[in-house]
Amino acid sequence: MELAPKTLDVSHLEPFDISSQAPLWWGQVLIACIEGTMFCLLIAAFLYTRLRVDVWPLPGDQFPHLTLPTLALIPLILSAVGSFIASEGAKRNDRSRMIFGLTLNLVLAAIFFAMRIVEWHSLNFNWKADIQGSYVWAFLGLHSFDVVGDLVFTLVLIFCVVSGRYGEKQRLGVHVDSVVWYFLVAIWIPIYLAIYWGPKLLESQ
């Protein structure tokens, strides 16, 4: 029975927090869930479509090449290390570590993206060519859209941290930016397997 007025004093608690306790971290994870669901459904639809036709791809269209996309995984996965360093720096309010991590992330992600553009350019089909073209371009387009968005956001964060225009909110931004990037790296791997290996493996059966 609590009948007397009671109080719970919270003035001693920190006025911010840079960790998975922050609501923004949860928001970012949920957005990753949304996009992850979308990509997984699209992969399922892609494989479903592949299994419903006999000839894949249509005569005249190539399978996407394997070499460059596979090599591009190296800078992509390493770029997540940059994100990790930056987010640890953000938690400790270590400015140089944030700058180093964000820059490492940006440079490696840019190398990955440049390799993707070269490979993409070498495809001999576009989205209008056939159903394989529609899916490959959709995967590359959607993932690139996210990657470019995150590169711009990382650039803005680097500007904020270098210029000193940053506070707890921007540090939290660095932390959740790493969550976005981990997601974009992780989701690319099943997409890569689906579009570069999936049809080939199904072919050989």
Place this chain on the structure above:
Amino acid sequence: MATQDVSPHIPNEHAELSLLDRVWQNGRGIFGWLSVTTHHAIGMRYIVTAFVMLLLGGIEALLVRIQLAHSNNTFLGPDRYNEIFTTHGTTMMFLFAVPVMEGMAIYLVPMMCGTRNVAFPRLNAFGYWLYLGGCLFLYWGVFTNAAPDMGWFAYPPLSGPQFTPGKRTDIWAQMITFTEVSALCVATELIATIFKMRAPRMSLNRIPLFVWSILVQSFMTIFAMPAIVIASSYLLSDRTVATHFVNPAEGGDPILYQHVFWFFGHPEVYIIFIPALGFVSAIVTAHSRRAIVGYPAMVLSLIANGFIAFGLWVHHMFATGLPQIGEAYFTASSMMIAVTSGIQIFCWLATLWSGKVRLTTALHFVYGFLVIFVLGGLTGVVLASVPLDLQVHDTFFVVAHFHYVLIGGALFPLFGALYHWYPKMTGRMMSERLGKINFWFLFIGFNLTFFPMHILGLHGMPRRVYTYGPEMGWDNLNLLATIGAFIIAIGGILFLVNVFWSRRHGRIAGNNPWEADSLEWAAASPPKNYNFEFLPVATSRYPLWVAPESEPASLSKAKTQPDRAVVTGLRNDRREVLVTTLMDAEPHHRYVLPGSSIWPFITAICVSIGFIGSVFNPWYIISGSIISGLALLGWFWPRKLLELEP
């Protein structure tokens, strides 16, 4: 953390209150109105906009019923009829039912959780503007003779470029994009609010059932909406940039569209009706004045509903020719939903049976819900069975079924909820006498309209035909349904009269007119922008009913008490709230919410330019992304750094 037995120490209460008022004040003028980020204002905008859509959708329904009132009617031509029934379905599903539930949740959840706003107030404003954009875009199409005319689920190949040239389908598909982005914004911010901003001590087993229902609904939105993103993008890109996703000539697959659409479409139905189950639980608890029977069973049923909803979409596709194992699986999973819904119905009945029932208008609507929803559930079991489904597929039996579950399962609880929470939203009571008349008009009108449709369906009347011959013998039942539709319309008008009359002349409500249990009733009516002077502490599952933890709470045990435990030590000179831990809601840190901002509106305008433009020229996807990106930069640009100092 222990609470201490002292009164809140307030050196200068008046000054603190005026500080709170000032910090949480919304701006003035049109600029201020566009910059609002408080959850009451945004929630109310959702509700009002959704009711405008309900009126439009209702008028379309009446037009359909007039056309079908007798055989060989020529009131609407076949093309116009296609447009009207498609716009009716689209409006009711995407622009009324989902958004109105979101609006109620945005309004109520922060108060029920005992906090001051949603976790992401500006995202909330952004979501509303996009929803409004979707409404305006669809009805711009309707009023410029470009209404969609291919049915609310837009199956290809009918909806493809070959059979529906022009922009009708594109406008429909892009309207979907507007509403899905809006719904995802709402789901994200509500989950973050419920997980991280609950009142201290509101552990998972003390969350009000309405908040549980919104949590489940929001997670369903997060996992279902991406499917409609894909489905509508298939349509749009096939139509505008000549991809082949659902084009069988180039290896695409129209059946895949149905799978993807219904992987969204079935959970969508539950996204509409699960919040309504939350309304029912709240109303039943408050008006039977006792704790809900079987709280754990109720929560588990809600969660199970959420999971099962993703495993039964194929029952919409039984007529497409499926492998038998698929048919058997989806029949079983569809019937399973009757178990989790049945558990909840029995819990409500037991609560009502053993409570001190006060027969208010809100409770009338709950009784109406129980009757209609159970009938709709029974026809649902019929439709889950493949041989029966094949007999009545695409007939009026299906129309009857889904109106029973959606109007009975969502609209009746919604009306009940509005009667229940209207005093909180406006500070005045609605007229109970008019409310009961309103209820009986809706209840009788509803059954008169939709019950005959079961029989019409069994007699073979197909959906979506604009007329029928006199030799079919369907005239009388159709006329009955049309008369019923007008009785529903009168009921709707009575509701609006009650809303507007009570706004002026209703009895003053006070904070807790129903002596209800949950925290929103501790706030003023109508609530201040900051909701609570001191954030509350949830000392039990029914924080406004005080009872020893060992005994079931009920109003008879104790009066609702004014001296509740509260939180002190939050700063009032900025929009500060408390973040608590996920499971036990122990205080973790303080958190400053952003204030009013024009940027959500500007960003929504930029995004809308991209969405609408891309229907006419694909390059708008690029230019729209660039201007939206610039707007987001403005949104996130660091400004008041000093505000961030502890």
